[in-house]
Amino acid sequence: MNNTYWKLNNDKGGIEIYFDDKPEQSILDKLKLNRFRWSRRNKCWYAKETPDRKELAIELTSDEKALEIINSSYKDVVKQDFERAEARIKYYEDKAKYLEEQSKEEHKKGAEIRSHIPFGQPILVGHHSEKGHRRAIKRLENSYDKANELSKKAEYYREKAEATRRYISEKKDPKVVERRIERFLKDKSFYIKTRDNIVNSKKDISVEKYNDIISNLDEKINYWKNYLNEIGYITILDIDEQTKITLKFKRSKISDSCGKTYAYKTEHNNKTYTVCENYANCWSVYLGDLDTVKITTPCLNKFKTLKKVKLWLQLYVNSLNS
Structure with a gap:
């Protein structure tokens, strides 16, 4: 399983593990024990992000790049995500430009072949020019078919570049960021409640992993709140109980x-x-x-x-x- 890798899903606060083939039963048992679930759509195993699950992902994939992601801050992770998206846009645009140029070249070749065939000239069956005429028509059809195929591929890569631009735009959209913060706050409240229940139960269970999760969520919340403040977006997330509505409706x-x-x-x-x-x-x-x-x-x-x-x-x- 040389192509086995994992990555963090920052939008959903999750972790995803990808295998190039069905893993062994022992690996499946470990995944299920850590409450990973199989996604038929994305072809990966996914679960909520926790320190234990990160360690399991490193153990199963032996990915050194993943260790760098773990040790980097959330700000660096988001920055790398946007940089990769910008790089994809440049790649898609360059690919589309190259394919469009190839399509134009094929159109020129077709036009050159067509210039040697008189307009309306029928194929003279039995004449010595019959075979050459048929070959010219076949080359003309192949040239135009290839030009159309290249043009469709160029359009495909232009659409992918536009989709990546929409991804960046939506990820930075203030309303989307506000909903993301609300989701992080909800997760934080859940983990704080779970940690407090464990402490109150006086069981011999370590709460260090819950503290790490809460700390990571705080880092994410603060990062996106600072982003909203920088762009001057007014959000009701920071409103306190003392705030009163003085407007008369x-x-x-x-x-x-x-x-x-x-x-x-x-x-x-x-x-x-x-x-x-x-x-x-x-x-x-x-x-x-x-x-x-x-x-x-x-x-x-x-x-x-x-x-x-x-x-x-x-x-x-x-x-x-x-």
């Missing part, structure tokens, strides 16, 4: 794509904000005193609950004052 009727609906309006510094539920069952906040809201109406932000929208709007107007 007035309920009124407006019309949207689904008909009549209720909205909540408030004013601050001579600006009016409209909050209403949209077609996707999300609460959106709009700038302006709106009587009609359409799908194309740009919104400042949206959340699943009205309370979160009001909290965010309060933080938003507070940031304008500061």
Whole structure:
């Protein structure tokens, strides 16, 4: 199993182990004992990231590069991930450019062959030129077929480059980052509760691994929170219990794509904000005193609950004052 390797899934906080062939039963037993599960889609064994599972991955793969990843900080891991994505984009674009040039060359060859065949000239059956004419037509067809095939391959690599760009964009998208932080906070709460239960039970069980997991989650949470602060994105994740909504909201009727609906309006510094539920069952906040809201109406932000929208709007107007 020379191609056996493992990697961290930073988005889902997991670890994945890949084998080039079905592993031995003893290895399968170790994987199942550590609660790894098989993914038919990705063709790998996966589980939540823990120190014990990392040690098992190193033991099964003997991957020196993996040791470097373990010892590097989360910031370095994310940086390497973006660098690899940028390198993939450059590779895909260069490949697409090369294939497009090859396609044009084949088109030129086909045009050259076609220039030697008079327009509308039929194949003269039995004539000494019959075989040469048929060969020329065959070469012409092959040249154009190859040109079309190369053009399709070039388009395929352009699409892969665009998909990688979307991956980078989505990974840095503030809303996606906010959901990622929420997931990390949820995992942190689970491990803290598990650790506290073990401590309170007074069992002879080490909680060091749980402390390591919580520490890793803290590093991830702080990294992405700092990222949101750097780009100036206002998030409700840092809101404390002392924060109060001082904005006064007035309920009124407006019309949207689904008909009549209720909205909540408030004013601050001579600006009016409209909050209403949209077609996707999300609460959106709009700038302006709106009587009609359409799908194309740009919104400042949206959340699943009205309370979160009001909290965010309060933080938003507070940031304008500061």
